[in-house]
Amino acid sequence: EEGEKPQQKSMLKSSFVEWNNKAVGFVEVQRFGAAKTYLKNAWRLAQKGKGKRSNVTSRLESKRSISDMIRTSSISQHVKPRPRSEYDEGMEYFGLQRLHDDSENGDAVILYNLGRVYQYQEKHDKALSTYMHGLAVLEDSDDPEITTILATLSGISTIHYKRNSLSDAVNTLNVAISLANDKCVCGPDSLEAAALLNCLGVVRYSLSDSEKALEALRTSLRLRKAILGENHLDVGTSLNNIGRVHFQTGGYEDALEAYGESLRIRKAILGTSAVDVAATLFNKGQAYHQLGEAQEAMKCYEGFLQTAKAVFGEFHRDVAIVLTCIGQVHHEQKAFSPAMEFYMAALQTGSRAFGTLHPEIAVTLNKVGNLHYELGDLESALIVYKQGLAVEQAVLGPGHANVSVTLTNIAEIHKQRREFDKALDYYKTALTLQKMYAPQSKLDIAATLSSLGLVHHQAGDYPGALECHQECLRLRREVLGDEDEEIASTLTHMAISLIKMNMHDVALEALLESSRIRKSQRAAGRNLSSRDMAFTMYNIAMIYHERGEHDLALIYYRETSRIEEATLGQNHADLGVTYNKMGQIHYKRGEIDWALHCFTRELEIERECQGPDSPSCARILNEIGNIELQNGNAKRVMECFVEALRIYRKAGMDDNNLVIYGRKLYHFEIVQSSAAPSA
Incomplete structure (x- = not known):
């Protein structure tokens, strides 16, 4: 009878080898239930053939085992899993293992294969515990098969990766790579080392650790090219x-x-x-x-x-994602109609693939909101933004950055509709969330404070605006220092509020510092907004103008006009305003020819921008007519006044809008009929 025991063990071994290999075949045709049944039977047969099991725990107490090196609390963690991927990242290099009659560590191989089946079924807890069991069995073996150890460690790291336990995945892969690099095992130039390095690179990429990810992936690529x-x-x-x-x-x-x-x-x-x-x-x-x-x-x-x-199929998540991408390309090219079609298709597909509460649905809704906003349909934009916000709050939580972005989008619409109380409420909600959940994101908080300050300003609350801009300036200086475009912009916003509060001296100081920073940045080769520079120069000129310092005012107005002509073109409305201000100074100083030049340029720009029958053109013609009156140019006076009067009447405005310095309009109207030709 004792002589028969080796034969019985051999028969049992043949049986569990056969059951294991059949299970591998079932996995290949995705019959995971059958594979699991065969592997469990194979495991029981393997234990029968093994006889009395050794005490794994006592064997491992005397040394730091692989299990101890990679042990984590991940089995009890409840983390949000990564989306299932149908695409090959190289994370599953080690496939299922077949057994032969002379195979060692058959029970560990069976556990590894069973872990893989659980992994395919997305049963991550069972997969992880099965892998860990298999690893303990391997460590209890007198001659553990290194390929099975590496495969098991790879499986464990993949489960951590799928569960977003990325630091655990990195730790496990580092242990595996250290083992694989041993020359007595595989060696640093082996395919196993290359595969594990690829996995490490993918996990590092998911951690946004780009430098280490690239290092691992490049080493993997070098090895694979050399061997394969x-x-x-x-x-x-x-x-x-x-x-x-x-x-x-x-x-x-x-x-x-x-x-x-x-x-x-x-x-x-x-x-x-x-x-x-x-x-x-x-x-x-x-x-x-x-x-x-x-x-x-x-x-x-x-x-x-x-x-x-x-x-x-038509209703897959990746179909929805690429439909959104195609819509965005159309959107960026201002092809709004096809953009909307693709966005709507993406929402329909995404709702079927994800359900209505999913981050991708929120992303697409926000793009639809942006499209409505660009088309000027603020009501539709507001409705869609609020739909997107509801999804974001449900699936991302209040602390996610996207929630704050959507809140500020909604606030911006209310601001444009001059619904300042609502705009302030949404901006303040965004600011509260940013301070609560992302206090380290100082520049994002500063951006919201800046927007909040602009709403306070538009609402006429200049002290409130100044307070927001001062806090914004403090945060930006903490991160950016004193010599940055964002600092210059904030100083300009502060100055505008100070001007409204009649604190002109402090406002001028802020504007001059803003101008200095921008000039310094431009000299250093920074690509800055010329329009912002022009705005700052214009406001400096305005303060000098108000203070009666006309020489300095003209210097800054001229610099403003030079920048505006270079960046906005010869006929932009802002340029017309600047010429008007220069004309006022020249007129006040008795520089009639220069005044006429400035007001004439303003008229040319206004006709181009608003059309020849705009009441603003009549106002400028009236101004030019009064200057010509002082020059004694009667013909030109009459031409300007007649044309101005014609425009006012065509616009349904009262004749009294025409003002002749020192005279009453009716004296002029007696001389000229209403049907006089235009100038």
Whole structure:
């Protein structure tokens, strides 16, 4: 009987080997339930054949085991999982393992395979506990199979990754890489090391640790090219991942290069209709989009859309996402009608794929709101923004940055509709959330304070505006220092409130400092807004004008006009206002020819901007007529006054709007009939 025991064990081993391998076959055809049943039976048979089990815990107490090195509290954590991905990131390099009659560690292999089945079924807790059990069995073995250890560690890290326990994933992968790099195991130049480094790069990318991600991925790529050749599918996977990191850091040209190489390899091996080919095509489209190459981006997006619909069906989440991207390209090109069509299609598809409460639905709703806003349909924009806000609050929570952005969008609409109380309420809500949930985001808080200050200003609450701008200035100086365009902008806003409060001296000090910063930044080669510079110079001129310091006022008005002509063109309304102010000073100083020049330029601009029958043109003609009256140019006086009167009457305005310095209008009207020709 004792002689029969080895034979019985051999028969049991053959049985659990067979059951394990059948389970692997079931997994290959996605019959996960059957695979799980066979693996559980295989495990029971393996335990029968093993006899008395050794005490794993006591064996491990004397040393720091692999299990101890990677042990975390993740099994009891309740974290939001990552979205399921149909695309290959190279995170599942180690596949299921078949057994042979002479295989060692068969029970650990069975547990590893069972963990993989749970993983495929998205049962992450069971997968993780099964992997950890298998790892303990391997550590209890006298001669553990290193490939199974690495595969198990890879599985554990993948579960952490899928559950967004990214630091646990990094820790587990570092342990695995350390083991794989041992020359007595695989060695640092092995495919196993390359695969684990690729996984580490993907997790680092998800942590936005771009530098370390790129380091790991480049090492993985180098190893794979050396071992597998330039055109292997795994090389294409590494290149795609490298492209994603470049995209994350704003290196869009480098991303395009990596995506292009990945696409070439994947197309050659998988064909043009494979989902991984489509994934790289989409990634390439995003890089083109960021570079402003709309047509190239559109081609990539449309290629992805075609494959995604064919493979996943009409109502898949990625179909909804790419529809939004296509809509955005149209939107950016001001093709509003097709943009709206694609956004609506994205919402319909997304509602079927995600449900109505999902971050992607909120993203698309906000883009629809932006489109309505650009079209001037503020009511529709407001309705859609509020729909998006409700979704964001439900799925992202009040502390998410997108919630604050949407609140400020809603506030901006109320501001434009001069509903200042509502605008203030929304801005204050956004500010409260930012201070509560993201106090470290000082520049975002400062931006909201700036907007809040502008609403207070428009509402006539100048002290309230000044208070907001002062707090904004403090935060911006903490982050940016004293020599930044944002500091100059804030100083200008403060000055405008100070002017309204008749604190002209303090306002002038702030404006001159703003001007100095902008000139310094421009001299350093910074690309600044010329219009903002013109606005600052104009207000400096206004203060000097009010104080009667006309020489200084003219210097700044002329500089304002020079900037406006260079940046806004010869006939912009702002330029007309500046010429009017210069004309006033020249007239007051008795410089009649210069005054006529300035008012004539103002008239030319006003006719171009508002049309020849605008009442503002009549006002300027009236001014020019009075100057010509002082010059004794009777013909020109009559031409200007007659034309001004004609415009006023055409606009249904009273004749008394025409003013002749020192005279009454009726004396003039007796001489000229209402039907006099225009000048």
